[in-house]
Amino acid sequence: xxxxxxRDLAHDVTNNLLTGFPSAKLDEAIRAVTGADGLIAVTPxxxxxxxxxxxxxxxxxxxxxxxxxxxxxxxxxxxDRHSLSIDYxxxxxxxxxxxxAVPTGVYAAxxxxxxxxESGSSxxxxxxxxxxxxxxxxxxxxxxxDRVIDPFALPEGFSPSGSFRA
Amino acid sequence: xxxxxxxxxxxxxxPTDGTTPTEGERxxxxxxxxxxxxxxxxxxFALGEHHNPPFVSSSPTxxxxxxxxxxxxxxxxxxxxxxxxxxxxxxxxxYAMLQHLSDGRADLMMGRGNTGPVxxxxxxxxxxxxxxxxxxxxLLHKLWREEFVNWEGKFRTPLQGFQxxxxxxxxxxxxxxxxxxxxxxxxxxxxxxxxxxxxxxIFWPKEHYMRLVGYYxxxxxxxxxxxxxxxxVGLGGQAFMRSNSQAAKAEFRPYFDNAPVYGHGPxxxxxxxxxxxxxxxxxxxIDKYAGMRDHFGDYQRQLFLMDHAGLxxxxxxxxxxxxxxxxxxxxxxxxxxxxxxxxxxxxxxxSLVAKRDAALAADAAVDTxx
Numbered sequence: 001x002x003x004x005x006x007r008d009l010a011h012d013v014t015n016n017l018l019t020g021f022p023s024a025k026l027d028e029a030i031r032a033v034t035g036a037d038g039l040i041a042v043t044p045x046x047x048x049x050x051x052x053x054x055x056x057x058x059x060x061x062x063x064x065x066x067x068x069x070x071x072x073x074x075x076x077x078x079x080d081r082h083s084l085s086i087d088y089x090x091x092x093x094x095x096x097x098x099x100x101a102v103p104t105g106v107y108a109a110x111x112x113x114x115x116x117x118e119s120g121s122s123x124x125x126x127x128x129x130x131x132x133x134x135x136x137x138x139x140x141x142x143x144x145x146d147r148v149i150d151p152f153a154l155p156e157g158f159s160p161s162g163s164f165r166a
Numbered sequence: 167x168x169x170x171x172x173x174x175x176x177x178x179x180x181p182t183d184g185t186t187p188t189e190g191e192r193x194x195x196x197x198x199x200x201x202x203x204x205x206x207x208x209x210x211f212a213l214g215e216h217h218n219p220p221f222v223s224s225s226p227t228x229x230x231x232x233x234x235x236x237x238x239x240x241x242x243x244x245x246x247x248x249x250x251x252x253x254x255x256x257x258x259x260x261y262a263m264l265q266h267l268s269d270g271r272a273d274l275m276m277g278r279g280n281t282g283p284v285x286x287x288x289x290x291x292x293x294x295x296x297x298x299x300x301x302x303x304x305l306l307h308k309l310w311r312e313e314f315v316n317w318e319g320k321f322r323t324p325l326q327g328f329q330x331x332x333x334x335x336x337x338x339x340x341x342x343x344x345x346x347x348x349x350x351x352x353x354x355x356x357x358x359x360x361x362x363x364x365x366x367x368i369f370w371p372k373e374h375y376m377r378l379v380g381y382y383x384x385x386x387x388x389x390x391x392x393x394x395x396x397x398x399v400g401l402g403g404q405a406f407m408r409s410n411s412q413a414a415k416a417e418f419r420p421y422f423d424n425a426p427v428y429g430h431g432p433x434x435x436x437x438x439x440x441x442x443x444x445x446x447x448x449x450x451x452i453d454k455y456a457g458m459r460d461h462f463g464d465y466q467r468q469l470f471l472m473d474h475a476g477l478x479x480x481x482x483x484x485x486x487x488x489x490x491x492x493x494x495x496x497x498x499x500x501x502x503x504x505x506x507x508x509x510x511x512x513x514x515x516x517s518l519v520a521k522r523d524a525a526l527a528a529d530a531a532v533d534t535x536x
Contacts, residue, residue, distance in 0.1 A: 018431030021370045023440065152350035152381045160351070160358035162297075162304045162319070 002032045006053050013053065016060045026060075034065040038139035039099070041090070042074035045082045045107075049089045050075070058093065067098040070138035072131050073105040080109040102134035167501045168512045169494045170210025171203050171486070172245035172402065172469040175223035178476040181424040187479075189222050195479045196223070199472075200233040202483050204240040206490025212245035212275065212469055217284050220426075227260040234268035241514070242268055245366075245402075245469070246277025246345045249306070250298040251288035253322065257302075258309040258330040265335040270515030275343040275364055275400075276303060278352075294321070296351050303344075307359065310339035338522055341513040343400055343467075346378065353378055357385030362398035362512070365462075368471055369427055371440050372461055375401070379462050396508055400467035403455060404443045407488045411446040418445045425475040448492040455493075456500040464505050466512035468497070 006013065012026035022030055033039060043054035073090045077083070086105035094101045104127060112124040122130075175196060179186040187195065200211040211233065213226045223229060230242040242264065247257060257274075264272040278295050285292040301319045308315055309330045318324040334340065343362035346352035347370070356363040363382040365375035379399055386397035406421075408414035415434065422434040422445070431437075438445055444454040459465065470489060473482040511517070 015432040015436075019369070019428050019437070021374070021440070023432075023436070151377065152353075154350055154354060158351060158354070160300065160355040162301045 002036075004029045004032060006057055009057070010053055013056045013060065017056060022060065030061060030065075034061060034069075035145055036069065037142035037145045038070045038072075038135055039066075040072045040074060040135070041094070042076070043090070045075050045077035045085045045089075048082060048085060050085075050093070055093075058097075061097075063097060066094070068142070068144060069099040070135055070142060071099045071101045072135040073101050074131075075105070075107050077107065077109050080107075080111050083107040083109065100138060102131055102138065104131035104134055106131050167465075167498060167505075168209040168241070168467045169497065170208045170212065170241070170243075170467070170469050171199070171472050171489075172210075172212035172214070172243075173199065173223075173471070173473050174214040174245075175216060175221045176426065176474055177220045177222055178426065178474065180476040180478055181420045182476075186476075192222050193229070195473070195482075196229065197233055197236070198479065199482055199486070200240065200242075201236055202486045203490075204237045206486050208240070208486075208490055208494065210241045210243055210467065210469060212243035214245050215248050215279070216281065217287055218281060227264045230272065231264055231267050234264070234271060237271075240271065242272050243343075244274045245364075246275045246279065248279050248284065249276040249302050250278050250295055251284055251290050252302075254302040254306040254309065255325075255328075255330060258306050259332070261340050262310070262330065262332050262334045265340050265515070266332055270335050270519075272515075273341040273343065273513075275345045275362075277345040278349075290321070296349065297321075299352065300355060303342075303355065303359075307339075310334050335515065336519050338515065338518045340515070341518060343398075347375075348378070350378070350381060353382040354385055357382050357391070357397070358389050360386065360389065360391035362400055362466065364400035364402070364467070364469075366402035367442050367458075368402050368404045369441060372442055372458075376461050383463065393508065395463060395506065396510060398510075398512065399462060399465035400469065400512070401458060401462060401465060402442075402469050402471060403458075404441075404471045405451045405455075405485075405489070405493075406445045407448050407451055407485060407493070409447065411450060414446050421475040421477060429475075448488055451493050452496050452500070455497055459501060464501070464509040466510070 009026050009029055012023045016022045016026060043050040071094050073086050073094065075086050075090065077085070086107050090105070091101055106127050108124055173196060175192070177187060177189060177192045196213070203211045213229055214221070214223050215226050217224050226244050226247065233240070234242055261272060261274055276299065278299055282292050290298060298321055301321055305317055305319060308317060314327045314329050315325050316327060341362065343364045344352050344356035345364040345366060347366055353363055363379065365379050367375045383394035383397040386392065387394040406414055406418040408417060419434055422437070423429055428437060434445060437443055442454065444451040455468065472485050472489065
């Protein structure tokens with residue numbers, strides 16, 4: 001289990017956006033995420049959506065690199081009115097990347113920390129347990145961390161002369 | 167081993183005084199820089215091709231022919247020639263013409279450029295970048311080697327008994343490099359034809375280019391052109407020098423901080439640690455580039471980007487003095503030391519003519535014994 005705090009990488013993420021390549025420290029984080037069997041992706045919700053830093057990190061990943069990755073989507077926010085943000089901002093993002101986001105998202109607002117959970121609705125610990133169970137089932141059967149990727153794989157049918165077939 | 171410079175021909179405001187050269191001034195500066203390259207003992211001058219501001223080099227063969235007329239030994243090349251959007255018939259003719267006018271001092275580097283919008287300006291579809299590079303080059307290759315060409319492809323009208331003119335000098339086409347920063351298809355293409363492969367090796371960490379060059383070498387051997395070590399490799403590079411390291415860093419920093427490609431991002435020191443950019447004393451530049459053969463294998467051509475990011479012509483000429491007088495002579499010695507005998511020099515017109523004649527003589531010998 002590797003924990004990555006994007007705050008520690010904020011300058012590196014910005015530099016990657018500008019130069020097109022990651023620093024060694026950022027490269028390590030990218031490899032940890034893209035080579036994982038499961039990912040718990042958590043962001044604060046700012047102004048109805050994931051934070052800019054979170055999106056910037058996603059933006060520097062190879063768009064193919066999260067395919068088949070089991071993901072648990074989590075978010076924190078200042079008000080529980082933003083709880084559906086997981087489903088209308090985070091979920092489409094990971095769907096686009098062909099990651100496999102588990103059905104239960106975990107959103108935690110001030111009310112979850114302040115109260116014990118209202119009667120009749122699920123508490124934060126029960127939502128965490130349900131989402132974690134869904135993620136664990138997918139991680140158990142993932143072979144992603146064992147895969148070998150050839151960065152120079154040529155497209156199928158490619159011919160260097162236009163007509164030559166090896 | 168050839169050493170030289172390559173330019174992208176950008177017109178950029180000098181961040182230290184806010185002045186911007188006119189297009190005319192920049193074009194004349196490029197000619198001055200090329201002549202200086204010969205004067206300080208460099209072997210190659212390569213010019214980019216662009217069709218949009220802030221770049222001025224839209225007509226490389228016009229410029230290179232003008233330079234050829236004013237130089238004696240300098241090899242004129244490109245960095246790069248757009249194989250995607252230029253008609254291969256016109257490339258065949260333009261560069262054969264340059265070959266004649268320069269007495270064989272011309273070669274060229276194929277590339278796809280860095281400007282997406284250029285495709286429709288020349289009637290092409292950006293989505294077909296790689297297929298255009300593959301098909302156009304296969305036609306160009308044929309036009310230079312077959313007298314009368316019958317040809318049909320996907321991207322242009324067919325040719326029937328077409329003869330491009332003039333024919334290549336002495337019947338030997340100019341040597342071709344293929345430049346790419348990320349596409350294995352282009353490395354594969356270079357290997358297939360036994361052409362050279364050039365990695366610009368600037369802007370990104372060398373490890374990225376090492377993988378691509380390694381792949382090209384392996385495929386060169388696969389296609390039977392020689393061993394992987396004999397593949398023809400060229401590398402770019404980037405340096406700014408003053409007699410002491412601190413002075414070089416202080417003077418180059420505003421250019422680095424405002425440079426179009428990497429400015430406003432990482433600190434210069436981080437960038438020089440991570441990429442082949444060298445900013446320091448001549449000795450520091452020597453140390454960094456003498457080490458390149460350890461990473462890429464013995465190679466044939468090293469080009470430096472020296473005139474960019476708004477550096478004044480005066481500064482660029484001073485840089486070329488340092489490069490030619492203090493850096494390259496040492497690098498020549500370093501690269502010659504323990505260079506395996508099997509590693510050839512970069513092909514030149516003379517070496518290609520000799521190779522062709524040797525092949526003809528060998529064929530003739532076989533014919534008489536049959």
